[in-house]
Amino acid sequence: MTDPNRKIIIDAITRMLARREHSRVEARTKLSQKGFDPEAYLPVLQEFTEADIQSDGRYAEMRVRACASKGIGPERIQRELSQHQIDHYVVQEAMKEADVDWFELALNVKIKKFGEGRETDFKARQKQMQFMNYRGFTRDQIQYAVNGD
Structure with a gap:
């Protein structure tokens, strides 16, 4: 060269x-x-x-913080970072370093989109759960946000 x-x-x-x-x-x-x-x-x-x-590690940390601040869950972040061929271990370290309470983040995202009330209608709850799933939250985090358990 x-x-x-x-x-x-x-x-x-x-x-x-x-x-x-x-x-x-x-x-x-x-x-x-x-x-x-x-x-x-x-x-x-x-x-x-x-x-x-x-550094892929610094990139992963930056993306985790940025995505979490936008209300994006851990599964979606992991999918995005895997598209950048970031090692799973590096992603896990970045998630720990970010120190995000994913359950509280899921609850805040749900409240921001749908309000504080607990939905009793099945279709409305399904809509909330699909939205939370799209955002990349785990099943447990979605249950916590939608049902309060």
Whole structure:
């Protein structure tokens, strides 16, 4: 690889990571979209990873915090991070680090969308449960939010 190409790739990765954390997969995708050759950018991206400038762990922590603040549950977050090929162990560590009470988050999401009252109508409860499932909460968290158990 020529030295000017390497400098351009380093500059592109640096600008990308200066804005926000990116997963390794996301960084590779963006570099490919910019027209860089994988043989040219993969070694540079590896150097960034080894120097801990690019970190899938930090990306996972950032996404967990961001998603939780938007009322998204743990299962949906895990699915999203698995699409970025983040290791399951790294995702679990990020979830622990975020220290989110998923049951209380589920309850707050339910209250925000449907109000505080406990629904007695079967169809209305099903609608609430489907919404909570879509948001990525576990069955126990949904039960806690919808039924109060």
